[in-house]
Amino acid sequence: MFGINGPEFILLLLIGILVIGPQRLPEYTQKLTNLVKELRRMASGARDQLKEETGVDLNEVDWRKYDPRQYDPRKIIRDALVDDGTEAAASAAAAGVPAVTAGVAATATVEAPAPARTVERLDAGERAPFDTEAT
Incomplete structure (x- = not known):
């Protein structure tokens, strides 16, 4: 996770606790809990909406x-x-x-044979056709 190993994560967690302080720690813990609950609710809602619209349950799909x-x-x-x-x-x-x-x-x-290719050549001195809308 972000290239952080166990001891580094614990050190960052301790620094975060010291910066937040003991007074605001319960408030931020509650906010984190609410955020996780909201994310789970949104994921569940998206799964239910997908099942309702497509008629396919994600648990029944053979992902292999x-x-x-x-x-x-x-x-x-x-x-x-x-x-x-x-x-x-x-x-x-x-x-x-x-x-x-x-x-x-x-x-x-x-396979059928390829049709014969016809090449149209201009007469000597004849100007090539010019389409003003194509340029």
């Missing part, structure tokens, strides 16, 4: 499912390639081709 450390991009790509070409993977497996290669082959055959 959202842990980004569990995702391996290579595995995700491999699974996606195998899922896309399951028919091709089954036929390729019979032919002895690995499933990942079959998935790549299945996706490569499905």
Whole structure:
């Protein structure tokens, strides 16, 4: 917590008690207690409001499912390639081709060829069109 270890915290606490003084110490202790209670009440209210608006209880959420450390991009790509070409993977497996290669082959055959690119050229001496609203 803020890079403060145990003995340093106790020393700061003792200095704070000496600065505040014994007359004002109960008052500040009560203020700290009220602050902690208010923060707990606000957190509870936010949790209840989230549950009311979304219908999801935070205690029921499986947080491990959202842990980004569990995702391996290579595995995700491999699974996606195998899922896309399951028919091709089954036929390729019979032919002895690995499933990942079959998935790549299945996706490569499905893609349509790129449309031909047309390039419009200006005649010699012709000025390029100029759009005043675009600049």
